[in-house]
Structure formats: structure tokens, C-alpha cells
Amino acid sequence: MTMTHNGKLIVIEGPDNVGRTMHSELLSQRLEANGVATAQIGLLRSPLLKEMMHDGSTEIHFLNPRTRSLLYATDLFDQILHQVNPLLEAGFVVIADRYTMTPKVREMVRGGDIEWISSLYNGVPEPDITVILDAGPKRQLGRLLYSEALDKLNYFEAGLDLGDESSITRSYLKYQRTMRRAFAEEAKEHGYPIVSTKKEVKDVHEKIWQCIFPAVEELIIQSDN
Numbered sequence: 001m002t003m004t005h006n007g008k009l010i011v012i013e014g015p016d017n018v019g020r021t022m023h024s025e026l027l028s029q030r031l032e033a034n035g036v037a038t039a040q041i042g043l044l045r046s047p048l049l050k051e052m053m054h055d056g057s058t059e060i061h062f063l064n065p066r067t068r069s070l071l072y073a074t075d076l077f078d079q080i081l082h083q084v085n086p087l088l089e090a091g092f093v094v095i096a097d098r099y100t101m102t103p104k105v106r107e108m109v110r111g112g113d114i115e116w117i118s119s120l121y122n123g124v125p126e127p128d129i130t131v132i133l134d135a136g137p138k139r140q141l142g143r144l145l146y147s148e149a150l151d152k153l154n155y156f157e158a159g160l161d162l163g164d165e166s167s168i169t170r171s172y173l174k175y176q177r178t179m180r181r182a183f184a185e186e187a188k189e190h191g192y193p194i195v196s197t198k199k200e201v202k203d204v205h206e207k208i209w210q211c212i213f214p215a216v217e218e219l220i221i222q223s224d225n
Contacts (some may be wrong), residue, residue: 006088006089006090006091007086007087007089007090007091007092007093007094007219008088008089008093008094008128008129008215008216008219009084009088009093009094009096009125009126009127009128010027010093010094010095010096010102010127010128010129010130010131010212010215010216011027011095011096011098011101011127011129011130011131012027012095012096012097012098012130012131012133012208013098013099013101013102013130013131013132013133013183013192014026014132014133014134014135014183015134015135015140015176015179015183016140016176016179017135017140017141017143017144018133018134018135018140018197019133019135019197019201019204020097020098020133021097022185022201023133023204023205023208024040024042024095024096024097025040025094026201026205027205027208027209027212028040028095030114030205030209031093031216031220034220034223035220035223036093036094036216036219036220036223037090037091037093038092038093038094038095038098039083039087039092039093039094039095039204040094040095040097041079041083041084041094041095041096042096042097042098043072043075043076043095043097043098043102043103044060044072044075045075045079046074046075046076046078046079047076047078047082048075048078049075049078052068060072060152061147061155061156061157061161062156065107065110065112068107069103069107069116069117069120070120071111072103073103073121076099076121076124077124080124080125084125085125088125091219093216093219095161096127099124099127099130100118100121100124101130101132101183103117104117104118104121105179105183105184105186106179107181108182109162109175109178109179109182110161110162127139128215129211129212129214129215130190130192131192131193131195131208131211132183132184132186132187132192132193132194132195133192133194133195133197133204133208133211134145134183134184134191134194134195134197135196135197136180137172137173137174137176139178139197139198140172140175140176141169141172141173141176143149153168153172157172157175158171158175158194159171159172159174159176159178161176162175193211195207195208195211
């Protein structure tokens with residue numbers, strides 16, 4: 001759905017442990033340094049569902065696919081109604097750390113009804129730009145090990161529910177390869193830029209900035225006047 005508004009909606013997508021949240025924050029900081037007001041949204045951040053899906057909770061992953069899909073869509077629509085639309089109207093740049101792609105891709109690789117899931121998001125504001133961050137599965141796993149956060153690797157995000165591997169690390173690598181291909185296919189279909197996160201943080205950030213700058217240039221120029 002294309003809407004006329006004063007602000008911009010920037011979406012950062014990509015698999016787990018690829019640096020989306022960090023780069024969303026860096027992007028917000030740079031925009032605000034250029035005089036542009038920003039706000040951030042993401043999956044499972046709606047006040048409406050906050051109690052049920054509190055930070056770090058994995059309960060949603062163990063629901064049946066249709067219920068899980070409905071909850072993700074409800075969470076996003078609540079944020080759109082109470083945060084995104086008013087902020088866009090006020091001229092903010094809203095940065096989404098994941099939007100509709102991740103819930104779709106997660107269910108698609110599990111054999112979900114992608115047409116039905118996509119229909120749940122009819123009416124959401126169309127992003128002005130979507131950037132997909134990319135990393136190899138071994139690099140993702142290495143980041144988990146380096147951060148000593150391997151204990152946060154849960155059953156669903158390791159793809160153990162697919163039953164392909166009994167080892168959590170082997171399952172994680174296989175699942176993330178599948179997810180990586182799915183994100184690449186989405187990028188190809190919709191013409192979204194893919195930014196590799198292999199390099200230093202500052203270099204990756206610069207690549208992201210180059211991707212989103214055409215969408216926000218007008219707001220930066222206005223803030224300078």
C-alpha cells in the first residue's frame with residue numbers, strides 16, 4: 001500500500017546475528033546528526049503484546065504456524081497504527097529492524113502458506129527502501145561464540161523444529177543457509193540491495209548509508225535550510 005506522508009520508512013532485514021539492530025541504531029544516530037528526527041520499530045515491540053512476548057521470550061515459536069503468523073501481524077499493525085503512521089505524518093524517518101519479510105521467510109522455509117501469510121500484511125505502509133544485511137552461517141555462529149551468547153541460541157532459531165539435524169550447531173548452520181537463500185530470493189524478486197557484513201562496522205554502515213541516502217536526501221536538505 002502506497003501512502004502519501006512527510007516522513008520515510010526504512011527497513012533493515014536479514015537473518016539472525018547479522019547486525020541489524022546495531023546498524024539500525026547507527027543509521028538513526030547519523031540521521032539525527034544530520035538534523036532528521038528518527039524512531040525505531042521491530043518485531044515483537046508492540047505494547048499491545050509486550051506482556052505475552054516480552055524481550056527474550058521464545059514462547060511464540062512454539063505456537064502453531066497460523067497463530068504465530070497472526071501474532072506477528074497483530075504486533076506490526078499495532079505499531080503501525082499507534083507509532084509508524086503518526087511519526088511518518090510528522091516527518092520522521094522510521095527505521096524498522098525487520099518488517100514483513102522475516103515472518104514470511106521464516107514460515108516459507110517451514111512450508112507455510114505464503115500467500116495467506118502475505119495477505120495478513122495487506123495495507124501496511126510500503127517501505128521507501130529495504131536493505132538486506134547478509135552474512136555466512138559460519139560467521140553468524142562465530143559472532144554468537146565470540147559474544148559468549150551461545151546459550152541464547154534457541155530451538156526455533158537453530159531450525160531444530162525442522163528435524164533435519166540433532167546437533168544444535170549443525171542444525172543452526174543448515175537452517176541459516178536455507179534462510180540466507182530465502183532472503184537472497186526475496187531481494188532478487190523485489191530488487192532490494194544486499195549489503196555484506198563481512199567488513200568492518202564502519203564500512204558496512206557506509207554501504208547502508210549509500211543505499212538509503214537517496215530516500216532521505218530531501219529531508220536532510222530541508223533540515224539544512
